[in-house]
Amino acid sequence: MPEQSSPLDLAEGDPFGPHNLPYGVFSTPGHPEDRRVGVRVGAHVLDAGAAAHALGSPYARLLAQPSLMPLLAAGRTAWRDVRRALTAWVTVPSHRPDLEPLLYPLDSVTLHLPYEVADYVDFYASEHHATNVGRIFRPDGAALTPNWKHLPIGYHGRAGTVVVSGTDVVRPSGQRKAPADPAPVFGPSVKLDIEAEVGFVVGVPSEQGVPVALGDFREHVFGLSLLNDWSARDIQAWEYVPLGPFLGKSFATSVSAWVTPLEALDAARTAPPVRDAELLPYLEDADDEEPGGFDIRISVEINGQTVSEPPFASMYWTAAQQLAQMTVNGASLRTGDLYGSGTVSGAEPGQRGSLLELTWNGRDPLDLAEGKRTFLEDGDTVTLTAWAPGPHGTRVGLGEVTGRITASP
Ligand code: CA
Numbered sequence: 001m002p003e004q005s006s007p008l009d010l011a012e013g014d015p016f017g018p019h020n021l022p023y024g025v026f027s028t029p030g031h032p033e034d035r036r037v038g039v040r041v042g043a044h045v046l047d048a049g050a051a052a053h054a055l056g057s058p059y060a061r062l063l064a065q066p067s068l069m070p071l072l073a074a075g076r077t078a079w080r081d082v083r084r085a086l087t088a089w090v091t092v093p094s095h096r097p098d099l100e101p102l103l104y105p106l107d108s109v110t111l112h113l114p115y116e117v118a119d120y121v122d123f124y125a126s127e128h129h130a131t132n133v134g135r136i137f138r139p140d141g142a143a144l145t146p147n148w149k150h151l152p153i154g155y156h157g158r159a160g161t162v163v164v165s166g167t168d169v170v171r172p173s174g175q176r177k178a179p180a181d182p183a184p185v186f187g188p189s190v191k192l193d194i195e196a197e198v199g200f201v202v203g204v205p206s207e208q209g210v211p212v213a214l215g216d217f218r219e220h221v222f223g224l225s226l227l228n229d230w231s232a233r234d235i236q237a238w239e240y241v242p243l244g245p246f247l248g249k250s251f252a253t254s255v256s257a258w259v260t261p262l263e264a265l266d267a268a269r270t271a272p273p274v275r276d277a278e279l280l281p282y283l284e285d286a287d288d289e290e291p292g293g294f295d296i297r298i299s300v301e302i303n304g305q306t307v308s309e310p311p312f313a314s315m316y317w318t319a320a321q322q323l324a325q326m327t328v329n330g331a332s333l334r335t336g337d338l339y340g341s342g343t344v345s346g347a348e349p350g351q352r353g354s355l356l357e358l359t360w361n362g363r364d365p366l367d368l369a370e371g372k373r374t375f376l377e378d379g380d381t382v383t384l385t386a387w388a389p390g391p392h393g394t395r396v397g398l399g400e401v402t403g404r405i406t407a408s409p
Contacts, residue, residue, distance in 0.1 A: 007044040007103045008090055014042050015397030018091050019390045021083065022258035022399055023048075023068055023223070025114040028104060035066035035112055040258055040399070041090050044103040048086070054098040057085055068115040068259065072203035072222050073335040079203070079222060083263055111257035113164040115201065118336035120159040120253065121326055122197075122229055122245075123152050125317035127273070129345035132357040137237070149277035152317040152325045154339070157229075158250035162338065165257050165401040169230055171378060171408045172251040176234035188408035189232035189248075191362070192376040195343040196300050196310050196353035196384050199227035200319045201259055202337035212327040214285055217320035218262060220333055224319070225256040226298070226384045226401040227340050233356055233375070255338070258399025265396060268388035270295040270313050282328055283321050292318030296398065298344055298386040300353065302376075305368055310344035310353040312386075317342075378407045 010017050018041070026038040026045050038045035049064025051057075059082050062071050071082065089095050124130055127144070130153075134143035147153065163169075171192055177184035203222035206212050212220060229249060236248030272285075272293040279285075285292050296312035317325075322339060343353040352358045355375050359365055365372035376382070383402040390396040 006096060006100060007042060008096060008099065010042040013394060015387055015395040016040050016042050017394065018087050019394050020260065020264050020396045021086050021090070022260045022264070023071070023114060024257045024259070024399070025067055025112045026104070026109040027112065028109055032110065037063050037065055037068060037071065038109070039086055040106070041103070043106050045106055045109055046090065046099065047102040047104070050102045051089055051099055054102065055089060055095060059085055069335055072115055072201065073205070075204050076219055079261060080263065083261060111164060111166065113162070113255070114257060114259055115336045117159040117162045117338050118202075118334040120157040120162055120338045120340075121154050122157045122249070122340040123154040123317065123322050123342040125152055125315045125322065125342040126345045126353070127316040128314065128347055128351075129343040129353060129357065132345060132352065136356065136361045149275070149316075150280070151283070152322045154322065154326065155244045157245075157253060157340075159338070161250055162253045162255055165254055165399070165403070167252075167254065167403060168406045169252045169254065169403045170406050172232050172235065172247070173408050174232060174235035174247050175238055177238045184238060189234055190375065191233035192405065193231045193233050193355045194300065194353075194376070194382050195229035195231055196298050196308070197227040197229055197340045197343060198224050198294070198296060198312055199255055199338050199340050200224050200323075202333050202339075203335060204333070205335055206327060206333040208332035209330040211282070211330060212323055212333065214282070214288065214320050214324045217323050221262060221319065221323065223259040223261040224265070224294075225259050226386055226398050227256075228254040228382060228384055228401050228403060229340055229343070230254065230403070231354070233361075252403075253340070254401050254403045256399035256401040260396065260398055264390070265294055265388055267391050268295045268396065269293065272318050273314060273316055275316070282324055285318065285321060288320075292320050294319075294388060296386050296388045298353070298384060301383045301385070302366075302368060302373065303370060303381055307366055307368075308350060308352055308358060310351050311346040312341070312344050314346045315341060315344065376405050378405050380405050
């Protein structure tokens, strides 16, 4: 009889190999209330709390939980130690008899939002995206607003409507009024869009009144995941002056079920683009030990067809600068805070992270197998995937974020 292969025998170069180990929360069929912290290994999820118990690990208390919150709050030393332990568990052959019964095929489990989103902030950090949007909406003005290169611009979003990948997104209704329309009308959005982004997850809180310095980014931020900031452009265009995005954004934000720890992305750190305006000291990162950017290659698929490949390495503002910006006034961080990078768009047309830009506000429709697309139609499924360079020529896969549009009720 041939030896049965183990789920831990991964193909060489598997982007979800032991160099990655993202965290999520899962349940098994028939037990939807029994949520458990899981770690993705190849095409399986390891019940991390049960593994910790089976192996007599001191991290069972952190891992045998229904959410990632205790692990997020535990801090950088614990994050490193737990990751080191997990790496040993899945690579040392003598652990296999204990671990194999605790591995579930990914397609056999339900994945849940892995942490309770505390506050949600979204930025606007791609110069290419901001320039494209400026050209589309303010063709007669400067593409970038005067503040853009002096501070990472952001707004507070709605934490309660952040949903896990796989959740359907209901087309929002609202007011819209094109410039030539005599009066606003109400109805389902006719310009429903995506924004391909990376979301950063805060683990360790900060004290109110005390800004978080650039250099303390890794003491507070646990990891990142792909994020789709669904956007109703027609609702947004009518409502956003003068206070910024509101109902055009707050109906849903999708995040991946998997949070990739920053430690898995050490080989993906890269210098951000050269800044061409002098930065105030609290944002100045020229002398930082670790380059502030991440080389993450994103793909945007609509109904299985790749429409764009946005490069995260091109982002002008880094996640550390965004963290410094959102706390410089003394606003505190809480465990579970989530902040989005802003739409990721590169310099090339095929690297744009929104349909607004890809179709130039509907002027240049995309040719999909199902026909022309300007904005999303009911039944469309949008999936973001990504990878980043890992150690020794490997790739670190980011968990996908996907969502299907359903009709307005
Ligand atoms: Ca956004």
